[in-house]
Amino acid sequence: MAALCVALPAVAASLLPLLLLVSWKRWRGARAKRHVLIVVLGDVGRSPRMQYHALSFVQSGFAVTLLGFCDSRPYEELLQNSRIQIVSLTELQKLPVGPYIFQYGLKVVFQSVHLLWKLICREPAAYIFLQNPPGLPAIAVCWFVGFLCGSKLIIDWHNYGYTIMGLVHGPSHCLVLLAKWYEKLCGRLSHLNLCVTNSMREDLAENWSIKAVTVYDKPASFFKETPLDLQHQLFMKLGCTYPAFKARLEPLDLATERSAFTERDAQSGVVTHLRGRPALLISSTSWTEDEDFSILLTALESKGPLKEYYCSLISQKCFHHIQVCTPWLEAEDYPLLLGSADLGVCLHKSSSGLDLPMKVVDMFGCCLPVCAVNFRCLHELVKHEENGLVFEDAEELAGQLQMLFSKFPDPAGKLNQFRKNLRESEQLRWDESWKQTVLPLVMDT
Numbered sequence: 001m002a003a004l005c006v007a008l009p010a011v012a013a014s015l016l017p018l019l020l021l022v023s024w025k026r027w028r029g030a031r032a033k034r035h036v037l038i039v040v041l042g043d044v045g046r047s048p049r050m051q052y053h054a055l056s057f058v059q060s061g062f063a064v065t066l067l068g069f070c071d072s073r074p075y076e077e078l079l080q081n082s083r084i085q086i087v088s089l090t091e092l093q094k095l096p097v098g099p100y101i102f103q104y105g106l107k108v109v110f111q112s113v114h115l116l117w118k119l120i121c122r123e124p125a126a127y128i129f130l131q132n133p134p135g136l137p138a139i140a141v142c143w144f145v146g147f148l149c150g151s152k153l154i155i156d157w158h159n160y161g162y163t164i165m166g167l168v169h170g171p172s173h174c175l176v177l178l179a180k181w182y183e184k185l186c187g188r189l190s191h192l193n194l195c196v197t198n199s200m201r202e203d204l205a206e207n208w209s210i211k212a213v214t215v216y217d218k219p220a221s222f223f224k225e226t227p228l229d230l231q232h233q234l235f236m237k238l239g240c241t242y243p244a245f246k247a248r249l250e251p252l253d254l255a256t257e258r259s260a261f262t263e264r265d266a267q268s269g270v271v272t273h274l275r276g277r278p279a280l281l282i283s284s285t286s287w288t289e290d291e292d293f294s295i296l297l298t299a300l301e302s303k304g305p306l307k308e309y310y311c312s313l314i315s316q317k318c319f320h321h322i323q324v325c326t327p328w329l330e331a332e333d334y335p336l337l338l339g340s341a342d343l344g345v346c347l348h349k350s351s352s353g354l355d356l357p358m359k360v361v362d363m364f365g366c367c368l369p370v371c372a373v374n375f376r377c378l379h380e381l382v383k384h385e386e387n388g389l390v391f392e393d394a395e396e397l398a399g400q401l402q403m404l405f406s407k408f409p410d411p412a413g414k415l416n417q418f419r420k421n422l423r424e425s426e427q428l429r430w431d432e433s434w435k436q437t438v439l440p441l442v443m444d445t
Contacts, residue, residue, distance in 0.1 A: 037125040037151070038066045041111065041138045044086065045072030045331070048358060049158065049217060050131050056434040057129075058083045065122050067115075073331055087122070090114060104175060112137040119145040127442065129154045132187070133161030136179055139186040152445055155187060157195040157204065157212060163351035184208050192445045194438065199377035200354040215437050216380075217358045218430040219365025226339030226366070228262065232271040234336045235259035244325035247274075261340075278323075279408045281401075282337060282368075283345040284359040295347055295373060298394035339366040342415060343404060344388075345397070346372040356381045364427060369418035371400050387422050 036057050040047045044066060051074055054064045063083050070088040078084055092110045095103050115138060119128070128142045128151045139155065146153045162180035169176055187193070187204075193212035195201050204210040226234070236259055239245035247258040255266035261277045264270070329337060338344070348357035353376030360381055363370050370388035372378060384390045389404075391397040404415050 033126055034061055035063045035065070035123055035125040036127045036129055037119065037122060038064060038129045038131075039115070039119075039138055039142055040066070040068035040131045041089070041115070041134045042069060042131070043071040044068035045070070045074045047131060048075075048220075049156070050129075051075055051078050052220060052430050052434070053129060053156070053438075054078060054084055055081070056431060056438070059431065060435070060439055065125070067118055067122075075331055087118060089118060101175065108137050112141055115141045116145065120148075124149050125151050127152050127154055127445075129156065130190075131156050131158060132183070133159055133164060135161050135186070136182055139183070139189065143186065143189040152191040153189065154192045154194065154442070154445070155190040156215075157187075157193060157200060159196075159200075159350065159355040160352045167351050192441060194441075196355050197377050197380050199380065200352075203352075203354055213437070213441060216433070217356065217361040218428055218433045219362050220430050223335045223362045223365030224339055224367075226336050228273070229264075229271045230336060231340040232257070232259060232262040232264055234333060234340060235261055237333075238327060238337075242325050242327050244323040273409075277409075279342045279405050280340065281343045281345060282341040282363075283347060284334075284338075284362075285347065295394045295397060298398070335362065335366065338363055338368055341366075341368055342408070343401075344368045344370040346370055346382075349373060349375050350377070353377060364422055365429075367419050367422040369415055369422065371397060371404075373397075387418055387425070 038050055038054055038057075040050050044051065047068065050066070050068075054066050055075075055077060057064050058081055063085075065085045065087060066078075067087045067089055069091050070086065071091075073079075074086070078086070092107050095106070098106075119141070128146050130138055130142050130153065132139065132155050135155070139153075143153050145151065160180075160183060162176050162183055163171075165179055166173070166176045187208060187210055193204065193210055194215045195204060195212040196215065196217060198214050201212045201214045204212045235245045236257060239247075239259055245260050247260055247263075249258075251258045251263060253266050257264040257266075258274065261274055261280060262271055263274050265272070344360070344363040346357050346360050346363075348359070350356075356377065357372070360370050360372060364381075364387060370382060372382045372388060372390055374390045374392055378390060382388050382390055389400050391400055404413070407413060408415075410416070
């Protein structure tokens with residue numbers, strides 16, 4: 001009996017910390033019920049999908065804390081929303097000394113400690129919603145914080161981080177192999193996985209034993225065809241900085257406003273397309289290794305970190321009847337320009353072959369036909385000869401451009417037919433798609 005009396009207090013004492021931890025988690029969980037932490041170990045302003053997620057969570061009654069680098073300005077709607085708090089993460093700049101592996105290791109350690117501190121200091125959350133890539137070290141840190149605080153980890157797979165590293169270092173580099181092992185191991189720690197294509201969903205299941213749900217990128221409501229008067233305002237604004245948007249010839253009536261593409265009548269104020277106007281071709285780019293911009297430059301000659309390289313190539317080309325402009329657009333001007341263009345060109349080649357270019361999604365939202373370079377899962381988005389054309393190389397793209405623009409503007413041409421098909425497709429927008437796919441999953445989780 002004496003032994004039993006001694007043992008019971010000892011057991012109770014050993015269980016007390018565990019009971020306190022469970023009670024603490026439940027208390028935090030009750031407070032966290034309608035709060036989401038969204039983590040982007042990258043530039044928030046260049047992560048449109050995560051910004052869309054944040055806005056959709058808020059529309060569904062959640063409060064959102066969005067953590068990421070604040071290098072470029074996010075959407076105004078995000079900044080003006082009182083239920084969204086943006087927390088800036090500090091990016092460790094590249095050190096001028098030491099081997100690359102040492103620098104990278106130091107960066108990972110710094111990001112781990114910094115992200116852990118920032119997450120622990122936030123209000124408790126029901127979910128930690130993480131963009132991957134980059135997932136090193138974010139997946140492990142987010143899982144650990146979730147374990148401590150009772151938050152459920154949701155990973156949104158946009159691509160595989162190790163394949164992006166492989167573009168720079170090669171697929172057999174030790175860091176790339178380490179990143180692949182880490183991503184595969186830690187990716188299984190999440191409570192819910194989303195991904196951007198069916199091809200990625202199948203690959204995650206077959207090769208990584210991760211069950212994911214496909215959530216296709218969809219255009220936001222502000223990606224739409226731009227009315228002619230707004231086109232004119234945009235062209236006049238851009239013409240102040242970029243000569244390509246200025247009129248080639250001044251109008252006879254000096255009161256008439258004229259751009260390279262449009263003019264506004266001085267008397268009526270009506271805007272019309274300029275007679276004999278050039279076609280406006282747009283190719284959105286982040287100047288990264290997964291886009292070969294030389295394909296477009298070579299095709300035109302026939303008819304990010306790499307921007308300086310491609311700008312130097314442009315300066316060496318001798319184009320006839322072609323002007324190349326590389327503007328940096330304000331966030332609100334980008335959808336307006338897409339909605340004003342005649343053709344989009346996509347040069348994105350997925351590092352994994354499993355993700356889709358969001359720029360094409362935005363172009364389709366503006367009913368803008370696209371010529372896109374082919375890769376493994378492109379067929380999930382671009383339908384050849386239906387909403388655009390698919391090409392393999394510069395020679396094929398050159399032939400497509402010549403065919404599309406030979407009689408421009410031609411009301412009976414393929415460009416107009418593709419645009420008509422896009423208008424009639426009645427594309428689902430992001431908000432509706434999110435409510436149908438993501439919200440039920442989150443509530444079930």
